[in-house]
Amino acid sequence: MELPSKLVENAVNEMAQLPGIGKRTALRLVLHLLKQPLEQTEGLTNALATMRKDIQFCQTCHTISDAEICGICANPSxxxxxxxxxxxxxxxxxxxxxxxxxxxxxxxxxxxxxxxxxxxxxxxxxxxxxxxxxxxxxxxxxxxxxxxxxxxxxxxxxxxxxxxxxxxxxxARGIAVGDELEYADEVTLGRSLLNRIPFETSIRQ
Amino acid sequence: MELPSKLVENAVNEMAQLPGIGKRTALRLVLHLLKQPLEQTEGLTNALATMRKDIQFCQTCHTISDAEICGICANPSxxxxxxxxxxxxxxxxxxxxxxxxxxxxxxxxxxxxxxxxxxxxxxxxxxxxxxxxxxxxxxxxxxxxxxxxxxxxxxxxxxxxxxxxxxxxxxARGIAVGDELEYADEVTLGRSLLNRIPFETSIRQ
CATH class of the missing domain: 3.40.1360.10 (Dna Topoisomerase Vi A Subunit; Chain: A, domain 2)
Known part of the structure; x- marks a missing residue:
């Protein structure tokens, strides 16, 4: 794909490094940004850059967090x-x-x-x-x-x-709620049989 | 979708403004960037910001161009x-x-x-x-x-x-090369009949 501009080509190449985004999709996204006001691109690039630079991970559970300890780990209950x-x-x-x-x-x-x-x-x-x-x-x-x-x-x-x-x-591995048995794979169905639970337990859930 | 971090939330919201990218996809892309080295995010944001700021359009044909006149318009042939x-x-x-x-x-x-x-x-x-x-x-x-x-x-x-x-x-509107007639819509097929071309012309193409 030969692009008419080096600037666009760079942007497309960078964008196409994201998972599931090919060169064609990248070009569509980049051209969309060109049609939108400058502020939208600035908003996107600032949000990404700030996030990547300032992101923290909870020191206890390693989830993404805005503080040293995440909300779940900090919750006394x-x-x-x-x-x-x-x-x-x-x-x-x-x-x-x-x-x-x-x-x-x-x-x-x-x-x-x-x-x-x-x-x-x-x-x-x-x-x-x-x-x-x-x-x-x-x-x-x-x-x-x-x-x-x-x-x-x-x-x-x-x-x-x-x-x-x-x-x-x-x-537990088993049949998803709402799923029909005939479409389940054998391994899942087999495991759901081996790990069966008392009916009384299931009706209380 | 409640996100554990304001920084990630901002990035996801900005990303989800792009056409065809929903919040879930945006989150996947943002988390991918977090796993990659800082340089990848910098490369992406710099390429997008520079492109949006410095992009030029050909003064003659308005296509995207790195110069005042694009390569096609500038081509004497x-x-x-x-x-x-x-x-x-x-x-x-x-x-x-x-x-x-x-x-x-x-x-x-x-x-x-x-x-x-x-x-x-x-x-x-x-x-x-x-x-x-x-x-x-x-x-x-x-x-x-x-x-x-x-x-x-x-x-x-x-x-x-x-x-x-x-x-x-x-x-010309008509049947695409390699397409089968039975799958063509009636309007296209009708137009391709009205705008038929001499067979001698077609075999020379």
Whole structure:
């Protein structure tokens, strides 16, 4: 794609480095900005630059935060003895939306993935293990995605904490609420059968 | 969607103003930037800011350009008597890719669209009509999209230049090369029948 201007070409190339944005989409976005008032581009670039420079991560759970300790960790009514291990801040948001979890989180920042070159040292695993050794935590809930990478990460962490007196659990895998059985894959269906729950429990939820 | 950080929220809101990018996608892009080195965000924001500030438009054809006169208008081998009227720079790029057009362009910057609040005064129509009145132009080719807005714009310009001794034409509407008849809509198929061309012409193309 030959562009008529070096300035546009640079902007398109930078934009196209974002995930899921190809050169054509990048060009459309860039041309849109050119049609809008200067203020819109300034607003966008300032917001991105400030965010990238000034962003903080909670010192306890490593989620994105505007303060040294995030709102969840700072909340005295949250149970600090129950830690839910997640991949990134989007998972925290999704779990918070349920309104069902009263513990705190630990954001790993990714999953162990040899293909993408992500090893345990690039994730916040050490600080989780250290936290566990302090003896305050009673339960660790693994809430990573149910993929090979997620399972590997769960197991890697589990090996390091299994000798401590901490209960470990993972969120339930099963048929999504509202889903039809015939469209579920066999692994999920099989697991939902193995991990069946008392009917009395289910009607109370 | 409640975000854990004002900085991220600002960035997401700005990003979500781009066309085709919702809040979820914006969050994914913003979190991606947070995982990448600071330089990537700086590269992106600098490229966008510089482009928006320093961009120039060709004084003759109004396309995006790094100089006062764009490469096409400045090229002595291009026929300045034939003008192809297009909507934006992407159309110039698409037509240039065919390698079939040896005239010059005139970029309107959009189409007349009452719904989007775009009237003739916001488009580069006056300068086209003035150019036409200079008596140098022999043909104006309308190459706007075949929509109500495109047709309206074509007709609006046509009314102002129809008394000048200038040939006007539009690019052919018909069945795309490689397309199957049964999937073509009736209007396109009908027009392709009305505007049929001699077979001898078609085999020479």
């Amino acid at each position: 949250r149970d600090k003895a129950i830690i839910c291990v997640v991949e990134d801040v989007r998972d925290v948001m999704a779990l918070e939306n349920t309104g069902m979890f009263k513990g705190v989180y630990h954001v790993l920042g990714g999953k162990i993935s040899p293909i993408e070159g992500i090893g345990p040292s690039q994730l916040k695993i050490t600080s989780l293990v250290e936290k566990a050794k302090l003896g305050v935590i009673t339960e660790i809930i693994f809430a990573l995605s149910s993929t090979m990478e997620g399972d590997t990460t769960n197991f890697y962490i589990y090996k390091q904490i299994k000798d401590l007196a901490i209960k470990t659990s993972t969120i | 291009r026929d300045k008597a034939i003008i192809c009227v297009v909507e934006d720079v992407r159309d110039v790029m698409a037509l240039e890719n065919t390698g079939m057009f040896k005239g010059v362009y005139h970029v309107l910057g959009g189409k007349i669209s009452p719904i989007e609040g775009i009237g003739p005064s916001q488009l580069k129509i006056t300068s086209l009509v003035e150019k036409a009145k200079l008596g140098v132009i022999t043909e104006i080719i309308f190459a706007l999209s075949s929509t109500m807005e495109g047709d309206t714009t074509n007709f609006y310009i046509y009314k102002q230049i129809k008394d000048l001794a200038i040939k006007t034409s539009t690019i």
